[in-house]
Amino acid sequence: MANDNDTKFEESLKGLAGTDRAKRAMPGPGVQTQDVEEHVSVTALREQFGDAVLRHEQHAGDEHVVFVKPERLREIVAWLKDEASQRYDLLKDVTCVDYGGGRPIQVLYELWSIPNRRQLRVKVELPLDGLEVDSVTPLFATANWHEREAYDMFGVTFRGHPDLRRILMPENYQEGHPLRKDFPLRGRFSRAEQTRRALALDMEDYYTPAELELRKRKGEATAEPGAQRSLPETAGQPGGARSVPGEEAQAGGGEDEA
Amino acid sequence: MGLEGRRDLPVLGSGKDGSPSFFTTKLDFIVNWSRRNSLWPMPFGTACCAIEMMASYAARFDMARFGMERMAFSPRQSDVLICAGRLPYKMAPIIRRIWDQMPQPKWAVSMGACASSGGVFDAYSMVQGIDTIIPVDVYVPGCPPRPEALIYGLLMIHEKIKGETVFGEEGKLLRAEDPARAGQAQLPAEVIDQVAVPFGNSTSQNRPSGMDGGRALERPRDRRP
Numbered sequence: 001m002a003n004d005n006d007t008k009f010e011e012s013l014k015g016l017a018g019t020d021r022a023k024r025a026m027p028g029p030g031v032q033t034q035d036v037e038e039h040v041s042v043t044a045l046r047e048q049f050g051d052a053v054l055r056h057e058q059h060a061g062d063e064h065v066v067f068v069k070p071e072r073l074r075e076i077v078a079w080l081k082d083e084a085s086q087r088y089d090l091l092k093d094v095t096c097v098d099y100g101g102g103r104p105i106q107v108l109y110e111l112w113s114i115p116n117r118r119q120l121r122v123k124v125e126l127p128l129d130g131l132e133v134d135s136v137t138p139l140f141a142t143a144n145w146h147e148r149e150a151y152d153m154f155g156v157t158f159r160g161h162p163d164l165r166r167i168l169m170p171e172n173y174q175e176g177h178p179l180r181k182d183f184p185l186r187g188r189f190s191r192a193e194q195t196r197r198a199l200a201l202d203m204e205d206y207y208t209p210a211e212l213e214l215r216k217r218k219g220e221a222t223a224e225p226g227a228q229r230s231l232p233e234t235a236g237q238p239g240g241a242r243s244v245p246g247e248e249a250q251a252g253g254g255e256d257e258a
Numbered sequence: 259m260g261l262e263g264r265r266d267l268p269v270l271g272s273g274k275d276g277s278p279s280f281f282t283t284k285l286d287f288i289v290n291w292s293r294r295n296s297l298w299p300m301p302f303g304t305a306c307c308a309i310e311m312m313a314s315y316a317a318r319f320d321m322a323r324f325g326m327e328r329m330a331f332s333p334r335q336s337d338v339l340i341c342a343g344r345l346p347y348k349m350a351p352i353i354r355r356i357w358d359q360m361p362q363p364k365w366a367v368s369m370g371a372c373a374s375s376g377g378v379f380d381a382y383s384m385v386q387g388i389d390t391i392i393p394v395d396v397y398v399p400g401c402p403p404r405p406e407a408l409i410y411g412l413l414m415i416h417e418k419i420k421g422e423t424v425f426g427e428e429g430k431l432l433r434a435e436d437p438a439r440a441g442q443a444q445l446p447a448e449v450i451d452q453v454a455v456p457f458g459n460s461t462s463q464n465r466p467s468g469m470d471g472g473r474a475l476e477r478p479r480d481r482r483p
Contacts, residue, residue: 169383170348178382187382191454192447194382195390198347199354199443 039064041086041120049076063121065108070124073109074134077122080111081139088113088120091136094146096154100181107133107156126156135161153179170201286423293337293363294419295325297412300336300360302353305343307370307402314405324412333359338415339392340408344372345385351441357392358440363422363432365415368394369408371401376454386454390445393433 036058045053045066053076054067068076080088088111097106104125111120124133135158137143147158148167155177158164166173174197175188187194299321303311315321315329330336333356345353357366368388371377374397376386385391395418398411422432443450 175382183382185381190447190451191386191390192443192450194347195350195385195443195450196447198350198385199391199441201348201351 065121091140294416298330303342307342310402311342319405339366341373342369365395
């Protein structure tokens with residue numbers, strides 16, 4: 001009996017790749033949920049935009065999801081926001097879903113209409129070789145950081161975003177986009193390399209108010225989308241990139257001896 | 259800092275063979291007594307361990323009993339760095355700079371499983387033990403440790419200070435910090451890779467895509483007597 005358990009345990013360690021269970025567990029995009037109820041806004045969207053509305057799903061009771069064409073997304077969200085009968089005036093969230101296996105990445109926009117007390121989730125599907133969609137930051141200011149997070153974690157580029165930089169990971173992060181399914185859990189570099197890069201980061205380059213003010217004055221606030229700063233190579237010379245802390249400590253040591 | 263040079267100086271009152279004399283031992287006692295009874299902590303609370311750290315400073319456990327009533331909140335005026343919680347790589351240069359800014363003598367406490375080893379966060383963003391970044395004197399185990407555990411850890415630092423000497427004896431001197439190593443990792447690269455190898459159940463967390471993670475792994479071995 002113990003042996004049997006051990007075998008089961010070893011099998012479970014191998015994971016579920018390629019089993020029937022794996023296929024069943026993840027319906028993935030494209031599976032139409034049965035019995036979709038009528039949703040006022042989806043009907044209106046179909047009338048207004050026709051082919052741009054791809055399909056309509058319903059999840060978990062009354063969560064309505066409408067898939068639209070990526071190239072008309074901003075137009076559709078703007079219409080949902082401004083149209084007198086819709087008035088989706090609260091953008092609750094912008095994030096992404098990666099189902100893995102080469103399937104397209106979904107970008108979702110969680111909309112809520114305060115006057116109508118109505119929820120609608122707008123989704124677009126982006127193929128892995130064309131991860132680009134229009135930014136909705138001009139419509140909803142709150143999308144600014146949400147889109148930066150989606151860019152940081154999934155690598156989706158939002159066209160027309162005023163300041164598309166990483167928001168969670170450090171500026172000099174070079175390992176890719178961590179929430180993608182093809183990203184290894186421990187990252188792509190060795191722990192030693194990760195530590196070296198982390199310590200090579202000089203946070204004062206990025207976070208001082210003076211620096212931000214300078215950027216604003218120079219008119220650099222509108223960085224081109226997807227722009228990544230390159231990491232100064234410091235492999236050969238330890239601590240080469242940042243000399244300030246070393247000098248500080250040296251000065252402190254001198255005082256101590258005096 | 260400074261201690262390197264002082265080691266070679268002829269010290270007033272030491273014995274002819276370099277052994278400690280009555281004068282130096284008494285002076286050491288006074289210096290150590292004053293140091294250990296006025297340790298000012300630099301709280302570096304990043305997660306739930308910080309809640310327990312706050313509890314150990316509050317009325318019930320009251321760390322002021324050990325001369326630690328003053329949280330420094332400035333590395334320039336602190337003696338003990340308490341890293342309470344997990345440390346992401348983004349925070350690694352910050353804790354290293356805080357450590358470099360603290361004046362000698364200084365000690366470090368790694369509080370909790372995550373600070374000591376990375377804990378359950380064997381992930382891309384997490385430092386696998388703060389001892390890869392800064393030197394650590396006492397590791398307090400627990401997830402999070404109770405306030406008693408943190409106090410016990412700090413009392414171990416007291417014990418460590420008792421054994422230190424300002425003059426003479428090799429091996430009992432304070433740890434000398436090399437100012438040239440400011441901003442650099444504490445451990446060499448190969449050791450960091452060595453201490454961060456996957457362990458325990460964490461190997462099975464690295465699942466490729468397309469699988470559900472809904473079912474907990476059965477680990478019958480854990481239940482075997």
